[in-house]
Amino acid sequence: MKSLLLLLLPLTVYAGRFPEKTPDSPGARMLDSYMQQQTEDMEKNGGLKDITTAQDWLAKAPVYRTQLAEMLGLEPMPLKSPLQATKTSEVKGDGYLIENMHYQAVPGLYVTANFYLPTQVENPLPTILYVCGHASVMKGSVSYGNKTSYHHHGIWFARHGYACLIIDTVQLGEIRGEHHGTYSKGRWWWMSRGYTPAGLEAWAGIRALDYLETRPEVDKTRFGITGRSGGGAYSWWIAALDERIKAAAPTAGVTTMRNHVVDGCIEGHCDCMFQVNTYRWDYDRLVALVAPRPLLICNTDKDDIFPIDGVFNIYQNVRRIYSLLGQEKNIGLQVAEGPHKDLQPLNNGAFHWFERHLKGADPMAVLDEGAKKSLEPEVLQVFKELPKDEKNTRIDESFVPAAAAPAPITTKIEWETQKAAWMKSLQEKVFVNWPQEAPALTLASAGITTRDGVSLTAYDFQTDSAFRLRLYIAHREGLRAEDLELVALNVLDAHGWQDFTATYGARFGKLIEGPSTAVKDDSAFESEKKMFQSFKWGMAYVCPRGIGPTEWQGSEKAQTQRLRRFYLAGQTLDSMRVWDVRRTVQILKKVPGFSKTPLWLQGHREMAANALYASLFEEGITRLDLHDLPTSHRQGPAYLNVLKFLDIPQAATLAAERTRVILYSPDPAPWDYANITIKNLGWEEKQWQIRKPAN
Structure with missing residues (x-):
């Protein structure tokens, strides 16, 4: 055993409950707020506060269940393909028998498992589906699956008259897939795809029940489910x-959104713990969906990543639903002393719960023994050689279907139908969680400075109740706003902010707030000045949240976890940046003299995409200049669910109907959908142009 690497992970390697301290700055304070x-x-709208009667719950529970399936990538449910269940070996123990086996939750997605039975089975048995937490059990390069770390649970159940199927997770099974897409792998396209491994684990469990129903030893009217940590979460799904x-007796698998988002518990959890939170749920709504069936919530009092205050809050809220249904006897809370560990008192609580609710045992009965580990992982191995057709390692690419690449539109009727469908999806599934009520748009002057023939004016405005952005407008000295022939709004990313501060910072420093490492660029300023001398143009600049004046700093890990907080709020950082662009377009029209001035919108890289999508929701944009626009949301920016419906080339086509689009791209091929559709529909040539980049 000395060469065997056994890691019992809470969910990921995690140093503590609270997030890394962010250097104090205006942007960091805005983000926290x-x-x-x-x-x-x-808490107000995504939990259970609006449920006041049993009838309320009975009416809303089916809707919530459908929403949950959708947020897990399971609406509609995948096809139930043949399980191809296969037994590979058998282990005989003292009073129990173990079948090492696998099934395919979808073709090529192998779920490795151990099926525990009593030595003698005379009648169909109550049956436990045990879903595993994050325990990595390896020897060299061989993974034995996290099922082996929890084998003592299976033995206890078999010795006490149950059948028990313990299934591996995708991440830490014998075929090691991935749970850490946004946590550490940079797979932000998971958000755009509407994919979460939580849905994958839920589906593997549902298919496990399908398998158990085929076994003659199983009483399919008496299924129970349990598991700890990640397995606790899957128990609820x-x-x-x-x-x-x-x-059900989930153990240490849930806490409140407040714990996750405000207190920083998200940093201790990989993606399998979270639904794609389109409907902005708090976790008590999820837990309540077990009602009125027997539910025991198990946790320790010193768990850093599932804090007891959040667990107790959920218990109290869900207990109220059970009470409304007249089934308060069916909900329990088991709290043991200790940290986030697989502790015997918690196990005994779950065992006692199933004895009562699946066997009808005396509630006062005393269990004769706890669960004790006794087996080497090797005896529980399913595969001696991993199957070559496995999809476990790349299942994130296919589990949630992406929208098929559409053929170019050929008729106006077809276009109107498709446009309406795309816009509906963007409004209801992608950007649905933009603010319902935003502060009034009020310009607050931050000053005006003139240097070397150029005037720069700064305004501050609220984009939402927390973020205050600064808008800069530059033009030739002496021109009034109403004299300008157009104003071009530049949406700046971090690189653009450095260029802006290099151009203007040294001359207009008091107006320009925010961190910058840029070196003064006289040639860039002279180029701007020359443009202003030649044309009656205004150039406006804004940094959406998290850039320039509102930048929040910290390590790469800290920045990653901030992005994930947006995800739990049913948003992404970039979807809220699209909102910021929209608000800036609106505030520009309130600048004195600008109400009728033609407005161009310009962005580079991911900000080009954010500007593009903002243009779909704002009127009065006469031209879009998009530089280095990503060809797909696979590269960014990430918006929740967007790839279920359309990709950037289709969004660009939507924009071209509304405004003139100039795309600066070295390769026109990725834009064939727009090229052909626009030609087929007979739109004016100037509506859509692809130009070679200047550099």
Whole structure:
């Protein structure tokens, strides 16, 4: 055993409950305030506060269950393909028998498992589906699956008259897939795809129940589910979606959105813990979907990543639903002393719960023994050689279907239908969580300075209740706003902010707030000055949240976890940057003299995409200049669910109907959808142009 690497991970390697301290800055304070506000809104509108009667719950629970399936990537449910269940070996123990086996949740997605039975089975048995937490069990390069770390649970159940199927997770099974897409792998396209491994694990559990129903040893009217940590979370997903589960005892698998978003517990959890939170749920709504079936919530009192205050809050809220349904006897809370560990008192609580609710045992009965580890991982191995057709390692590419690449539109009727469908999806599934009520748009002058024939004016405005942005407008000295023939709004990313501060910072420093390492660029300023002398143009500049004046700093890990907080709020950072662009377009029209001035919108890289999408929701944009626009949301920016419906080339086509689009791209091929559709529909040539980049 000395050469065997056994890591019992809470969920990921995690140093503590609280997030890394962010260097204090205006942007960091705005971000903290914003996340506090978002959490309060989810507590108010995404939980159970609006449920006041049993009838309320009975009416809304089916809707919530459908929403949950959608947020897990399971609406519609995948096709139930043949399981191809296969037994590979058998282990005989003292009073129990183990079958090492696998099944395919979808073709090529192998779920490795151990099926525990009593030595003698005379009648169909109550049956436990045990879903594993994050325990990595390896020897060299061989993974034995996290199922082996929890084998003592299976043995206990088999010795006490149950059948028990323990299934591996995708991340830490014998075929090691991935749970850490946004946590550490930079797979932000998971958000755009509407993919979460939580849905994958839920589906593997649902298919496990399908398999168990085929076994003669199993009483399919008495299914229970349990598991700890990640397995605790999967217990809720599966029990909420599949009412074949008759009793549940999830352990250390849930806490409140406040704990995750405000207190920083998200940093201890990989992606399998979270739905794509389109409907902005708090977690008590998920837990309540087990009602009125027997539910025991198990946790320790010193758990850093599932804090007891959040667990108790959820218990109290869900207990109220059970009470409304007249089933308060069916909900329990088991708290043991200790940290985030697989502790015997918690195990005994779950065992006692199933004895009562699946066997009808005396509630006062005393369990004769706890669960003790006794087996080497090697005896529980399913595969001696991994199957070559496995999809476990790349299942994120296919589990949630992306929208098929559409053929170019050929008729106006077809276009109108498709346009309406795309815009509806963007409004209801992608940008649905933009603010419903935003502060009044009020310009606050931050000053005006003139240098070397150029005037720069700064204005501040609220884009939402937390973020205050600064808008800069530059033009030739002496020109009034109403004299300008156009104003071009430049949406700056971090690179653009450095260029802006290099051009203007040294001359207009008091107006220009925010961190910058840029070196003064006289040639860039002279180029701007020459443009202003030649044309009656105004150039406007804005940094959406998190850039320039509102930048928040910290390590790469800290920045990653901030992005994930937006995800839990049913948003992404870039979807909120699209909102910021929209608000800037609106505030520009309130600048004195600008109400009728033609407006151009310009962005580079991901900000080009953010500007593009903003143009779909704002009127009066006469031209879009898009530089280095990503060809797909696979590269960015990330918006929730967008790839279920359309990709950037289709969005560009939508924009071209509304305004003139100039795309600066070295290769026209990725834009064939727009090229052909626009030609087929007979739009004016100037509406859509692809130009070679200047550099």
